[in-house]
Amino acid sequence: MxxxxxxxxxxxxxxxxxxxxxxxxxxxxxxxxxxxxxxxxxxxxxxxxxxxxxxxxxxxxxxxxxxxxxxxxxxxxxxxxxxxxxxxxxxxxxxxxxxxxxxxxxxxxxxxxxxxxxxxxxxxxxxxxxxxxxxxxxxxxxxxxxxxxxxxxxxxxxxxxxxxxxxxxxxxxxxxxxxxxxxxxxxxxxxxxxxxxxxxxxxxxxxxxxxxxxxxxxxxGLDAPTRVSVASGVLAEDEAKDLPGADEVSDDDVSLTISTRDPSAVVAALSARDALDGVQIRGATLEDVFLDLTGREYRA
CATH class of the missing domain: 3.40.50.300 (P-loop containing nucleotide triphosphate hydrolases)
Incomplete structure (x- = not known):
């Protein structure tokens, strides 16, 4: 071309x-x-x-x-x-x-x-x-x-x-x-x-x-983890940490978010516990690549 x-x-x-x-x-x-x-x-x-x-x-x-x-x-x-x-x-x-x-x-x-x-x-x-x-x-x-x-x-x-x-x-x-x-x-x-x-x-x-x-x-190419989120309260944070494939867990009282490199295992475990209310699955985006390369500090 x-x-x-x-x-x-x-x-x-x-x-x-x-x-x-x-x-x-x-x-x-x-x-x-x-x-x-x-x-x-x-x-x-x-x-x-x-x-x-x-x-x-x-x-x-x-x-x-x-x-x-x-x-x-x-x-x-x-x-x-x-x-x-x-x-x-x-x-x-x-x-x-x-x-x-x-x-x-x-x-x-x-x-x-x-x-x-x-x-x-x-x-x-x-x-x-x-x-x-x-x-x-x-x-x-x-x-x-x-x-x-x-x-x-x-x-x-x-x-x-x-x-x-x-x-x-x-x-x-x-x-x-x-x-x-x-x-x-x-x-x-x-x-x-x-x-x-x-x-x-x-x-x-x-x-x-x-x-x-x-x-x-x-x-x-970023090889970033997938984030699986459900509504806060459908599953205890400690229980979420014990799910197969769960790497990191956070709960901001709105959503409970699980970072994982095996999202299928996490979703299957959540389904087995009837804890899929408000589920969202988010992979990496170009913004993640951008921040990984340029850093997260604010520049005026």
Whole structure:
């Protein structure tokens, strides 16, 4: 499969801070690729270098077979960029914003109007941007990145600060964009988002890629225990500790949770004791992989 992006030995320093420290990866044509990491991991800087917005100190980058830096005018019509914070022209409606963005690429107004329907903003087309909700503004931002029909789309934390419903709606839109054949590169703090949307993810911290691969493969590689939970009170904690396969047991007065590497034995034992009320079985997730690699301490 053709490589849309190729990054090798990328480095970028800001004084004594190594924002990007030897990053290498490739993105295939049509792939939905995620870059994950805590605050300050180097995600946005990496993306800005690939987009041609920032110059690397070391390393090579090829986007659609071309170098993005110095700012490459041949790439601009072929890529779409949605930044963390989007700025729109003041006092314009959603339709006028999109037509203005499209005009920069020679896109006819009629085609720009069609993009409004694609992102589900038809009923908001004549509403000024400052009156749009957060989710609607994000959809408009993505529409501006797509209006010239780019082959490659960069999305930097597109669902940040959105409510759960708006996030889910935006996920549906992003899946449609990818299914239509566009390559998407996404940065996000949300592990569930990456797990659902991305074909592969790179987990970054302190400027380095710690792990790269399909989310399901990374989760399987963690070899984490399964957690079996039942309603608190259906079984005594001491009795739960004696169940076959039980490794650790905790009870927070809402749920009794058993960590195990033999969930079938635990569930069978609970069933034999008629203690399956409210049972939930949870395996490891991408969030567990993320925390295992980057640690659990809070970073502002």
């Amino acid at each position: 053709a490589q849309t992006i190729s990054v090798a030995g990328l480095r970028k320093n800001y004084g004594d801070v190594r924002a990007v420290d030897g990053v290498s990866f490739e993105v295939d044509q049509g792939e939905f690729f995620g870059i994950l990491g805590p605050n300050g991991a180097g995600k946005t800087t990496t993306l800005e270098i690939i987009e041609g917005l920032r110059e690397a100190d070391e390393g090579t980058v090829a986007v659609l077979g071309l170098p993005p830096w110095p700012r490459n005018s041949r790439l601009l019509p072929r890529i779409g960029v949605q930044l963390q914070a989007s700025s729109f022209f003041e006092r314009l409606t959603a339709r006028e914003q999109l037509q203005t963005f499209g005009s920069l690429y020679g896109v006819p107004a009629k085609k720009a109007d069609a993009m409004i329907e694609t992102v589900g903003l038809t009923d908001k087309a004549d509403v000024r941007v400052e009156k749009l909700s957060g989710g609607q503004a994000q959809r408009l931002s993505i529409a501006c990145a797509l209006v010239h029909d780019p082959e490659l789309v960069f999305l930097d934390e597109p669902t940040a600060a959105l409510d759960p419903q708006a996030r889910r709606n935006l996920w549906d839109l992003l899946r449609e964009i990818n299914t239509a054949g566009r390559t998407i590169v996404l940065t996000t703090h949300y592990m569930d988002e990456a797990e659902i949307l991305c074909d592969r993810v790179a987990i970054m911290d302190r400027g380095k890629i710690l792990r790269l691969g399909p989310p399901a493969s990374l989760v399987r």
